[in-house]
Amino acid sequence: RTASKSSGNGRVRVIVRVRPAESDEETCVKIIDDKTLSLRSHGTRQYRFDEVLSPAASQGQTFIAAAEDMVESVMRGSNGLLLAYGPTGAGKTFTIFGGESFWDDCLSSRNVQQAGILPRSLERIFETIRRDEENMQYRISLCVFQIYLDQVKDLLTSEKKKLKIREGEQGIFVQDATWRYIASTSEGIALLRDAWCNRVVSKTLTNNVSSRSHVFVKVKVEQRLLGPHAMKQNHRSAVLTFVDLAGSERLSKSGSSGLRLDEAKNINLSLSVLGKCVAALAGGGGGGGEKGGGEKGGDIHVPLRDSKLTRLLSEDLLGETRVILIASISPLQANTEETYSTLNFALRSSKM
Numbered sequence: 001r002t003a004s005k006s007s008g009n010g011r012v013r014v015i016v017r018v019r020p021a022e023s024d025e026e027t028c029v030k031i032i033d034d035k036t037l038s039l040r041s042h043g044t045r046q047y048r049f050d051e052v053l054s055p056a057a058s059q060g061q062t063f064i065a066a067a068e069d070m071v072e073s074v075m076r077g078s079n080g081l082l083l084a085y086g087p088t089g090a091g092k093t094f095t096i097f098g099g100e101s102f103w104d105d106c107l108s109s110r111n112v113q114q115a116g117i118l119p120r121s122l123e124r125i126f127e128t129i130r131r132d133e134e135n136m137q138y139r140i141s142l143c144v145f146q147i148y149l150d151q152v153k154d155l156l157t158s159e160k161k162k163l164k165i166r167e168g169e170q171g172i173f174v175q176d177a178t179w180r181y182i183a184s185t186s187e188g189i190a191l192l193r194d195a196w197c198n199r200v201v202s203k204t205l206t207n208n209v210s211s212r213s214h215v216f217v218k219v220k221v222e223q224r225l226l227g228p229h230a231m232k233q234n235h236r237s238a239v240l241t242f243v244d245l246a247g248s249e250r251l252s253k254s255g256s257s258g259l260r261l262d263e264a265k266n267i268n269l270s271l272s273v274l275g276k277c278v279a280a281l282a283g284g285g286g287g288g289g290e291k292g293g294g295e296k297g298g299d300i301h302v303p304l305r306d307s308k309l310t311r312l313l314s315e316d317l318l319g320e321t322r323v324i325l326i327a328s329i330s331p332l333q334a335n336t337e338e339t340y341s342t343l344n345f346a347l348r349s350s351k352m
């Protein structure tokens with residue numbers, strides 16, 4: 001509630017990744033340079049971000065652009081949040097987790113190139129640990145859960161129970177979520193693969209569920225200073241949160257019924273609340289311009305409590321956490337409208 005309104009203070013780093021076109025259809029996106037792209041919809045409009053990654057950008061380059069610094073600061077005790085936003089098919093899961101072949105067989109060297117930001121972050125964390133083993137004792141743990149139909153489900157267990165969101169002294173958290181220690185990147189990858197299997201709610205829904213749920217992966221880094229310098233304040237911990245958001249395409253409520261309608265309502269609600277929060281935090285509000293006046297803390301209403309998604313993101317959005325938004329887009333003309341709305345969401349986020 002006491003969010004700073006100063007826009008463009010750079011707390012949120014915004015990266016747009018343009019996926020390769022899968023055919024030689026007409027495109028609507030043109031990359032101007034490493035920070036600028038233009039979109040042709042009604043007329044041509046230019047957008048500038050912290051970084052624009054072209055279809056030629058590798059997974060390794062994407063990790064460096066998006067997450068390398070964030071992983072380093074997590075190792076120094078600061079929290080990090082990385083959100084992947086965009087319509088279904090634009091590359092969110094590819095960017096965070098990796099290509100399908102990586103998960104089929106992550107040990108083959110060809111597939112390792114397909115590894116996304118998350119396995120690369122784990123690798124970097126364990127590299128740092130190996131370099132620092134003499135001075136520091138580390139514990140790394142993972143928690144994976146999904147928000148689907150406004151219900152939180154633990155993905156590190158096959159149990160189906162719904163989890164509750166609680167607020168306690170340590171902040172907002174998912175009650176009884178499973179945290180599992182990992183001692184290596186490959187143990188982490190094995191857990192993520194199990195989680196992937198647990199996210200299937202029912203066979204006929206597999207495809208829907210993956211694009212209609214928000215998936216959270218939390219990586220906790222606890223460290224303890226060893227040796228003669230170790231005093232009382234020798235312990236610290238930080239959490240790196242990755243969120244593969246539900247597809248941001250507009251889901252029509254009309255014509256849908258039953259489960260489809262519930263899904264549409266829930267996604268529209270959670271992503272639109274997220275959009276409202278971002279707009280409020282960016283200082284623009286819903287169209288009332290940014291005014292330097294009324295600086296009385298509670299003046300801007302940031303509706304973080306209005307959805308489970310934003311409740312779970314609220315501390316990171318309001319606090320000191322480093323936030324990275326990766327907006328995934330497709331360059332094809334057929335997707336112009338979704339690309340337009342994704343770029344506008346990204347633009348608002350960059351003003352936070």
Ligand code: ADP
Nearest residue numbers: 019020087088089090091092093094095099100
């Ligand atoms: P989303 O999670 O946004 O719905 P996906 O990550 O599942 O989209 O991507 C859709 C398909 O496109 C997948 O088969 C994925 O492997 C492929 N894909 C996405 N981005 C890229 C990329 N940058 N390079 C190669 N293939 C990609």
Ligand code: MG
Nearest residue numbers: 092093210211
């Ligand atoms: Mg996906």
